Amino acid sequence: MALQRELAAAVAIPIVLAVLFLGPPLLFNMLVAVIALCALWEFYRMAEKTGHAVAKTVGLAAGGLVLGAAALRWGPIHFETSSQTVEVIGRSSGVWWYGASIAAVMAASIAPLVGRVAPAGALSSAGSTVFGVAAIALPATAMCFLRGFSPRAVLFLLLLVWVCDSCAYYFGSRFGRHRLAPVVSPKKSWEGTIAGLAGAALFGAAAGTWWFLPQMGAARGALVGALASSAGQIGDLVESLWKRGAAVKDSGSFLPGHGGFYDRIDSLLFAGPVVALFVLNL
Numbered sequence: 408m409a410l411q412r413e414l415a416a417a418v419a420i421p422i423v424l425a426v427l428f429l430g431p432p433l434l435f436n437m438l439v440a441v442i443a444l445c446a447l448w449e450f451y452r453m454a455e456k457t458g459h460a461v462a463k464t465v466g467l468a469a470g471g472l473v474l475g476a477a478a479l480r481w482g483p484i485h486f487e488t489s490s491q492t493v494e495v496i497g498r499s500s501g502v503w504w505y506g507a508s509i510a511a512v513m514a515a516s517i518a519p520l521v522g523r524v525a526p527a528g529a530l531s532s533a534g535s536t537v538f539g540v541a542a543i544a545l546p547a548t549a550m551c552f553l554r555g556f557s558p559r560a561v562l563f564l565l566l567l568v569w570v571c572d573s574c575a576y577y578f579g580s581r582f583g584r585h586r587l588a589p590v591v592s593p594k595k596s597w598e599g600t601i602a603g604l605a606g607a608a609l610f611g612a613a614a615g616t617w618w619f620l621p622q623m624g625a626a627r628g629a630l631v632g633a634l635a636s637s638a639g640q641i642g643d644l645v646e647s648l649w650k651r652g653a654a655v656k657d658s659g660s661f662l663p664g665h666g667g668f669y670d671r672i673d674s675l676l677f678a679g680p681v682v683a684l685f686v687l688n689l
Contacts, residue, residue, distance in 0.1 A: 427558045433482030435561070436551040440474035443547035445661070446669035450539045453653035459535040460524045466536040469514045470544035477548035481555030512537055542676070543669070549679035556686050563619040564635070564682045568674045570610045571636035575603030592647045600640055607636030622689050631685045635678040642677030646670070 426435050447470045451461045516537055519529040553560040579599020587595040608629045614620055615628020623631065646669060650658060659667020 424562075427554070427561055431482065432551075432554050433478060435554045435558075436478035436482040439547055439550045439554075440471070440478050442668050442672060443474055443544055444470055446547075446658070446667070446672055447539050447543045449658040449667045449669045450543055450649070451535070453649050453655060453658060454535040454539070456653040456655065458531075460519075460528050460532045461535045461539070462519065462524070462532060465514060465517075466539050469510075469512070469536075469540050472510060472514070473540065473544045474547060474551075477551040481548075481551045512540060546676040546680050547672070549683040550675065552683050553679070553686060557620075559619050560682070560686055563614050564675065564679055566619075567607055567610060567614075567632055567635055567682070568639050568678055571603040571607040571639055572674070574606030575599040575640070578602035588644055588647075591644055591651055595644070603640060604633055604636050607632040611635075620686070620689075623685070627685065631682060635681040638681045639674035639678035642674045645677075646673035 423438070426438050444467060447467060448463065451463045451466060454461045516533050519532040519536075524532045550561060550564070553564060575595075576599065579594075579596045579602065582602075583596025583598045585597040586593060587597050587600055609632070611632020612625045612629035615623035615631070616625045620628065646658065650656070657666030658669035661667055
């Protein structure tokens with residue numbers, strides 16, 4: 408299992424970094440869209456295991472609409488023009504992205520009608536379908552925004568989550584005594600959670616004064632690290648809750664030794680919007 412994890416990581420990580428730094432923003436955004444849609448599919452499969460009649464086709468179409476709009480919104484084709492024209496284009500694309508998001512949620516809401524779900528299950532069906540779009544597709548657009556700002560902002564997010572997870576795992580496995588959520592995730596401890604937060608805060612402080620996001624500063628970088636890592640750990644627990652309810656170990660089996668796509672991005676979906684909010688105000 409460990410060898411499978413290492414081999415999968417050895418293949419996946421260079422591909423992601425190459426797309427992130429060597430490709431145009433639109434290419435990375437499309438990669439985000441594909442991964443997020445795969446995670447959304449896995450979420451819908453788990454929802455079905457709990458008895459919810461999810462309209463997967465409508466939900467995936469709605470999620471694709473949101474992610475596609477975000478990919479275009481923050482993956483522009485650069486060209487020379489006046490600043491006034493750029494401002495108008497920016498406002499227009501923002502309106503289209505907002506409209507696409509609202510349309511996607513509304514489409515997912517009427518999914519039970521399209522899927523001919525019985526009235527008794529219509530509310531749970533619509534709720535699961537809409538929730539998948541809101542909990543996976545929408546927050547995934549934060550990574551598109553960060554790539555539009557700078558590829559270093561995306562790398563900052565990825566490393567921040569990795570530092571948090573690594574500190575939480577190694578410190579928690581050695582010193583963890585108090586269970587964080589024994590019913591949902593028995594191996595997680597408060598000691599590991601605090602270590603993850605501290606490690607991420609230190610990394611954020613360093614990144615805020617160095618190559619990643621030097622315009623952020625050490626204090627704000629540490630705050631981003633603490634808040635985003637906390638959000639990421641919550642995201643991991645939330646997905647563990649869904650998996651526990653669906654009686655599955657992993658959301659999927661596409662990545663050998665790593666589980667499914669949702670397993671890989673659960674923390675990013677919660678941490679990404681936090682980082683994006685701070686970057687938005689730089």
